[in-house]
Amino acid sequence: MEYVGSASAEAFITQTRRRRVYDENREFKSKNLDAERRRRQKLSDRLLTLRSLVPIITNMNKATIVEDAITYIEKLQSTVKALSDKILELESSLELEEAGMPRIIEIDAAEEMKKHGIEEDVEVTNIDGSKLWIRIIFANKRGRITKFLEAMASHGFELSDTNVTTSKGATLISSCVKGVYSYKLEVEQMRELLQEIITSM
Amino acid sequence: MEYVGSASAEAFITQTRRRRVYDENREFKSKNLDAERRRRQKLSDRLLTLRSLVPIITNMNKATIVEDAITYIEKLQSTVKALSDKILELESSLELEEAGMPRIIEIDAAEEMKKHGIEEDVEVTNIDGSKLWIRIIFANKRGRITKFLEAMASHGFELSDTNVTTSKGATLISSCVKGVYSYKLEVEQMRELLQEIITSM
DNA sequence: TTATACACGTGACAC
DNA sequence: TGTGTCACGTGTATA
Numbered sequence: 460m461e462y463v464g465s466a467s468a469e470a471f472i473t474q475t476r477r478r479r480v481y482d483e484n485r486e487f488k489s490k491n492l493d494a495e496r497r498r499r500q501k502l503s504d505r506l507l508t509l510r511s512l513v514p515i516i517t518n519m520n521k522a523t524i525v526e527d528a529i530t531y532i533e534k535l536q537s538t539v540k541a542l543s544d545k546i547l548e549l550e551s552s553l554e555l556e557e558a559g560m561p562r563i564i565e566i567d568a569a570e571e572m573k574k575h576g577i578e579e580d581v582e583v584t585n586i587d588g589s590k591l592w593i594r595i596i597f598a599n600k601r602g603r604i605t606k607f608l609e610a611m612a613s614h615g616f617e618l619s620d621t622n623v624t625t626s627k628g629a630t631l632i633s634s635c636v637k638g639v640y641s642y643k644l645e646v647e648q649m650r651e652l653l654q655e656i657i658t659s660m
Numbered sequence: 661m662e663y664v665g666s667a668s669a670e671a672f673i674t675q676t677r678r679r680r681v682y683d684e685n686r687e688f689k690s691k692n693l694d695a696e697r698r699r700r701q702k703l704s705d706r707l708l709t710l711r712s713l714v715p716i717i718t719n720m721n722k723a724t725i726v727e728d729a730i731t732y733i734e735k736l737q738s739t740v741k742a743l744s745d746k747i748l749e750l751e752s753s754l755e756l757e758e759a760g761m762p763r764i765i766e767i768d769a770a771e772e773m774k775k776h777g778i779e780e781d782v783e784v785t786n787i788d789g790s791k792l793w794i795r796i797i798f799a800n801k802r803g804r805i806t807k808f809l810e811a812m813a814s815h816g817f818e819l820s821d822t823n824v825t826t827s828k829g830a831t832l833i834s835s836c837v838k839g840v841y842s843y844k845l846e847v848e849q850m851r852e853l854l855q856e857i858i859t860s861m
Numbered sequence: 862t863t864a865t866a867c868a869c870g871t872g873a874c875a876c
Numbered sequence: 877t878g879t880g881t882c883a884c885g886t887g888t889a890t891a
Binding site for chain 2: 863864865866867
């Protein structure tokens with residue numbers, strides 16, 4: 460610095476030469492030398508810690524460390540925003556789903572059913588070659604009745620004289636079943652289908 | 661540095677003096693002066709950018725900027741983890757709720773119903789002083805039948821000869837209603853209650 | 862050799 | 877007052 464023609468360099472030369480006279484030779488130390496050392500080491504340590512936090516390191520430069528930290532923070536911020544948005548979306552979905560009916564009621568339904576000695580059941584009886592009568596009992600569960608009705612419809616069965624009763628956590632459905640496409644309805648086949656539908660609900 | 665008795669200081673003095681001889685006086689510039697200037701400015705700029713990204717600034721020091729960035733990154737990381745956990749929890753809840761039935765079917769239900777000219781309806785007819793016959797039509801919606809049955813039960817009404825039919829996005833329920841606690845059942849009162857139950861579902 | 866990054870000691874400045 | 881922070885120019889090591 461002392462050989463550059465800038466103003467600060469001139470000042471430096473002046474003071475240094477003054478100092479040099481005081482200290483005679485090779486003994487002068489700046490007053491803030493230790494403080495400056497501490498400062499430098501502190502910054503270096505922090506940068507090292509910062510680097511350890513950032514997963515993607517492109518280079519070991521001080522500037523690059525900070526640069527990577529910047530992009531990482533930006534990524535984290537956008538991630539937080541995206542996750543928050545997703546949570547809001549999920550929460551509104553859940554509210555629509557629940558619509559004031561906590562899931563605990565469903566659990567209680569199965570327990571209450573068991574308490575009253577009611578068990579899930581499927582009965583199928585033949586009326587004539589193209590018509591069956593069914594009677595099923597299952598635990599109350601939100602949407603189960605509709606799901607059952609839609610499952611039967613999607614399998615090509617038409618329900619008539621359907622009777623629904625819910626009591627003590629259980630739902631009882633009795634109905635006549637007619638095949639829309641086929642005229643032959645096997646009892647055992649229908650029983651298995653009903654079991655399958657209920658367990659999948 | 662040139663007045664400190666360290667090895668590097670000795671080397672510095674040596675080379676400087678050599679250079680000084682070449683440059684005569686006050687004209688010597690280090691070869692990497694510009695590069696060093698650029699490097700310092702780059703790091704400073706990055707630190708400034710980093711500071712602008714961190715919301716909580718305790719101090720303007722370089723070390724403090726990095727320190728704040730560190731705590732901010734740690735906070736962001738834990739936030740991301742917490743949000744991810746919450747999303748997983750919400751998603752599993754949603755899966756339990758939905759159990760394989762997308763909500764779009766519900767929306768289509770109302771549309772299909774309208775397409776076929778079916779409208780929501782509530783009819784109440786008196787059978788005798790303690791018995792009413794009801795017939796309601798509403799759009800298919802997961803859990804609506806169960807909710808309706810439970811709402812009626814919680815209002816102290818007993819359903820008998822209940823008949824449920826679902827077709828073209830609509831659910832039709834016809835049933836006899838008997839009051840468990842009171843023997844007087846007003847037709848208009850029941851109609852309003854049913855409307856209230858349906859709109860709240 | 863050249864180019865790049867770093868640590869160093871220092872003067873200036875702020876509080 | 878001194879204590880801490882900064883930018884500066886430099887020598888050196890690495891590639």
